[in-house]
Amino acid sequence: MIVAGLLLAVAAVVLVALPFLRDPAARDDRLDAPSEAEERRLALVEERDRALAALKELEFDHRTGKIADGDYRELVGPLRRAAASALRALDAEARYGAAVTAFEPPDLPPEPAPPPDEGTPPTPAPVPEPYPPPDEATVPAPPQE
Amino acid sequence: MADLGRAALVVTLGLSVYALLAGAVAARANRRRLADSARNALFCSFASTLVAAAVLAVALARHDFSFSYVASHTNRALPTAYALSAFWGGQEGSLLLWLLILTGYGALAVALNRRLLRDLTAWVVPVFGGIATFFAFVLVAVASPFGTQTAPFDGAGLTPSLQNPYMVAHPPMLYLGYVGLSVPFAFAAGALLSGRTDERWIVATRRWTLAAWTFLGFGQLLGAHWAYVEVGWGGYYAWDPVENAALMPWLAATAFLHSVMIQERKGMLKVWNMVLVALAFELSVFGTFLTRSGVVNSIHSFARSSIGPWFLAFVVISSLFSLALIMWRLPLLKARTRLESALSREATFLYNNLLLVALCLTILWGVLFPILTQLVKGETRTIGRPYYDFFLRAFGLPLLLLMGIGPLIAWRKASVRALARTLAWPIAAAIAAGAALVAAGAGSSRPGLIAYTFSAFVLATIVVELVRGTRATGSVFALVARNRRRYGGYVVHAAVVLLAIGIAGSSAYSTTVERRLALGETMHVAGYSLTNRGVTVARKPNVTETRAHLAVTGPWSGSIASGNNDYVNPPEPSREVGIRTDWARAEDLYVIVDEAHPRTNLIYVEVLVKPLVNLIWVAGLVFLVGSGIALWPDAREQRRLVTRLVPAAP
Numbered sequence: 001m002i003v004a005g006l007l008l009a010v011a012a013v014v015l016v017a018l019p020f021l022r023d024p025a026a027r028d029d030r031l032d033a034p035s036e037a038e039e040r041r042l043a044l045v046e047e048r049d050r051a052l053a054a055l056k057e058l059e060f061d062h063r064t065g066k067i068a069d070g071d072y073r074e075l076v077g078p079l080r081r082a083a084a085s086a087l088r089a090l091d092a093e094a095r096y097g098a099a100v101t102a103f104e105p106p107d108l109p110p111e112p113a114p115p116p117d118e119g120t121p122p123t124p125a126p127v128p129e130p131y132p133p134p135d136e137a138t139v140p141a142p143p144q145e
Numbered sequence: 146m147a148d149l150g151r152a153a154l155v156v157t158l159g160l161s162v163y164a165l166l167a168g169a170v171a172a173r174a175n176r177r178r179l180a181d182s183a184r185n186a187l188f189c190s191f192a193s194t195l196v197a198a199a200v201l202a203v204a205l206a207r208h209d210f211s212f213s214y215v216a217s218h219t220n221r222a223l224p225t226a227y228a229l230s231a232f233w234g235g236q237e238g239s240l241l242l243w244l245l246i247l248t249g250y251g252a253l254a255v256a257l258n259r260r261l262l263r264d265l266t267a268w269v270v271p272v273f274g275g276i277a278t279f280f281a282f283v284l285v286a287v288a289s290p291f292g293t294q295t296a297p298f299d300g301a302g303l304t305p306s307l308q309n310p311y312m313v314a315h316p317p318m319l320y321l322g323y324v325g326l327s328v329p330f331a332f333a334a335g336a337l338l339s340g341r342t343d344e345r346w347i348v349a350t351r352r353w354t355l356a357a358w359t360f361l362g363f364g365q366l367l368g369a370h371w372a373y374v375e376v377g378w379g380g381y382y383a384w385d386p387v388e389n390a391a392l393m394p395w396l397a398a399t400a401f402l403h404s405v406m407i408q409e410r411k412g413m414l415k416v417w418n419m420v421l422v423a424l425a426f427e428l429s430v431f432g433t434f435l436t437r438s439g440v441v442n443s444i445h446s447f448a449r450s451s452i453g454p455w456f457l458a459f460v461v462i463s464s465l466f467s468l469a470l471i472m473w474r475l476p477l478l479k480a481r482t483r484l485e486s487a488l489s490r491e492a493t494f495l496y497n498n499l500l501l502v503a504l505c506l507t508i509l510w511g512v513l514f515p516i517l518t519q520l521v522k523g524e525t526r527t528i529g530r531p532y533y534d535f536f537l538r539a540f541g542l543p544l545l546l547l548m549g550i551g552p553l554i555a556w557r558k559a560s561v562r563a564l565a566r567t568l569a570w571p572i573a574a575a576i577a578a579g580a581a582l583v584a585a586g587a588g589s590s591r592p593g594l595i596a597y598t599f600s601a602f603v604l605a606t607i608v609v610e611l612v613r614g615t616r617a618t619g620s621v622f623a624l625v626a627r628n629r630r631r632y633g634g635y636v637v638h639a640a641v642v643l644l645a646i647g648i649a650g651s652s653a654y655s656t657t658v659e660r661r662l663a664l665g666e667t668m669h670v671a672g673y674s675l676t677n678r679g680v681t682v683a684r685k686p687n688v689t690e691t692r693a694h695l696a697v698t699g700p701w702s703g704s705i706a707s708g709n710n711d712y713v714n715p716p717e718p719s720r721e722v723g724i725r726t727d728w729a730r731a732e733d734l735y736v737i738v739d740e741a742h743p744r745t746n747l748i749y750v751e752v753l754v755k756p757l758v759n760l761i762w763v764a765g766l767v768f769l770v771g772s773g774i775a776l777w778p779d780a781r782e783q784r785r786l787v788t789r790l791v792p793a794a795p
Contacts, residue, residue, distance in 0.1 A: 001146060001147075001148040001149040001152075002148055002152070004149050004152075005148060005149050005151075005152025005153065005155075005156070006152075008149075008152060008153060008156055008193055008196060009152070009156050009159075011189075012156055012159075012160055012186075012189040012192075012193060015185050015188070015189050016160070016163065016182050016185050016186045016189060017182065018181075018182070018185060019177075019178040019179075019181035019182045019185065020178055020182065023178060026177070026178060028177075029176055029177050029178055030175050030176070030177055031171070031172070031175050031176070031177045031180055031263065031264060031267055032177070032263055032264075033175065033263070033264035033267075034264060034341075039341075039343075042343055042345075043343065046343060046344055046412075049785070050409075050410060050411070050412065053409075053410060054410060054411075054556070054557070057410070057556045058555075058556070058557070060614075060617065061555040061556060063617040064610075064613040064614060064616075064617050065563070065566065065567060065613060066553060066554065066555040066559065066563060066564075066567055067555040067558075067559060067560075067563055068560045068562060068563040070560070071555070071558055071559070071560050071563065074558075075557055075558060
């Protein structure tokens with residue numbers, strides 16, 4: 001049994017030393033931590049996901065009658081602007097790096113006029129799924145300047 | 146054999162210390178190979194702990210009484226299943242189970258996230274290493290399960306009350322929950338240590354937290370059912386300190402599961418979530434301390450020992466570490482948005498959090514009070530059931546109400562008009578239910594009536610939410626599949642409602658009658674008539690069974706028996722109750738024979754009629770279904786996570 005215990009200890013030491021045994025003279029021994037740019041991208045992705053999820057929630061709450069038409073109209077504009085802004089900033093980050101990440105988009109045109117009757121809410125505009133994979137993304141149309 | 150177990154634990158201790166120190170140095174100095182080496186040490190610590198656990202399991206199965214632990218907790222007459230369950234029947238074995246689950250969880254959580262969250266896991270490894278070091282040290286130096294002796298012919302046996310199928314499952318379930326809370330704690334600490342306090346640690350540990358919370362919740366229900374059928378006092382929860390020890394981290398984790406949704410959606414409550422994760426973990430270790438130290442009087446007296454000071458030191462050090470870490474990283478945890486309205490889903494989550502934490506801290510105070518009075522005044526003052534019942538009603542009933550309002554209120558901002566329109570049906574259902582209950586005579590207990598009415602309200606909101614959601618999406622399956630976490634959560638809410646109805650019914654509306662019955666005498670309880678038909682004694686190899694037999698007439702007819710078992714090895718008595726469930730009337734007839742005299746056939750009997758008590762056990766199954774829905778893997782979510790963490794090709 002003592003031999004078995006020793007074998008266990010030796011096996012553990014070998015496995016623990018394995019990264020050094022495999023690569024005794026590593027050229028790059030740094031942890032591949034995210035770069036500053038990657039951290040910025042991550043923050044923007046979180047912002048985008050949060051904005052798209054909030055839009056989706058708002059649409060769903062409106063369709064299920066939890067939110068009044070007036071509140072919906074008041075909230076949907078800033079959320080759409082935030083989502084579009086996050087998407088643009090993400091796109092700019094991917095294309096040009098940090099230099100244009102702080103780009104602030106111009107204000108979008110105002111929301112359409114409120115419907116006359118609150119009892120029959122308008123069919124909301126289709127909203128993209130949050131966190132869409134790149135191949136399924138349906139990016140909202142850019143604002144008309 | 147014992148040498149191998151001891152050696153395996155020493156190896157685990159060495160590996161854990163290495164994972165702690167090498168992992169911390171590697172993460173601090175940004176050294177990849179050292180970080181990989183520390184990670185391998187964590188993986189190996191699970192393997193070596195598994196070897197130690199296997200040694201103990203084999204010794205238990207073979208009744209190897211040369212192991213002091215095996216001799217103290219089993220005997221030859223014990224069936225194999227109960228012999229194996231003695232693994233967690235004693236202190237040393239249960240600590241080994243803690244360490245096994247901890248290293249297993251740690252290795253798995255790190256392995257699953259090592260590619261996507263490499264920078265974070267570099268700091269998670271030393272945190273797991275630190276926790277494992279403590280438990281391995283206790284097992285090696287303070288309470289080893291591998292102490293040996295000259296083997297006696299037979300062992301002392303397992304406490305009779307632990308020889309119950311529920312006790313085979315209840316402790317491991319609780320440990321899976323307790324230890325599971327170390328995963329979100331380790332990732333949260335890793336996020337703070339690395340300074341990467343984005344949402345990745347939350348996404349990585351979401352299911353771990355939910356799984357730990359499920360195990361802890363279901364484990365408590367198993368324990369409650371064990372107490373109901375085995376302990377024999379007619380109840381299922383006695384506010385015993387050790388029971389509270391499991392409830393407190395569950396409440397903290399419940400608060401976290403709700404508040405973390407606000408962080409995910411709005412980037413708020415980051416500090417609060419860190420505090421809750423740390424609180425849940427510290428309470429789980431504190432719970433183990435309460436269970437194992439013997440510092441408080443508890444029905445779980447079989448678990449007393451002298452390891453308390455070590456645990457107390459660990460709780461204090463890890464709490465200070467968590468607090469310092471949060472204070473250090475406060476600037477990174479600032480919220481960028483604010484609560485937009487006091488009438489919104491996130492606001493109800495906040496109220497829910499405050500109530501849950503208030504209930505948790507109130508229970509903690511009730512547990513600590515006797516210890517503090519002992520320390521300060523030298524006398525033990527215990528806090529009794531009325532204290533806990535009062536705060537359960539004070540915080541629990543508003544929580545129940547919020548559980549109904551929350552799902553129907555919009556995120557960000559809701560108008561009173563929209564809310565009133567949404568809540569109209571549930572309020573109508575609650576009023577109708579309340580009126581019907583008063584008409585049926587349920588007005589005798591005001592808290593019971595309120596609990597029932599609120600329960601009707603919550604159930605109605607769940608139905609309304611499902612109906613409206615189904616209308617909006619076209620199919621209930623599509624609705625649930627699109628947001629498993631939310632709708633799994635609603636099923637869990639339904640389970641909590643069933644639990645509330647069961648607790649209210651069985652406590653506020655139960656009937657209890659105590660009588661001394663001579664042979665042939667009859668007593669009447671809530672429509673039942675019970676007649677003493679005599680006392681029998683059966684002598685078996687390891688036990689003498691004394692039973693009083695009662696003939697029952699009323700809603701059902703038959704017989705019921707209750708009495709005592711007197712065991713030879715271990716020489717302990719065990720009360721055996723008689724329970725008959727009437728599903729048609731949704732109530733239990735519960736018979737406790739306190740004394741039964743075989744010569745005179747005289748018995749002292751307590752009979753309880755407990756309405757709706759079985760809903761508590763049904764709630765456990767519904768709870769599992771809801772948690773299962775919320776835990777079910779979501780391929781779309783996985784794709785989203787990968788696209789978030791892996792930068793798209795330019």
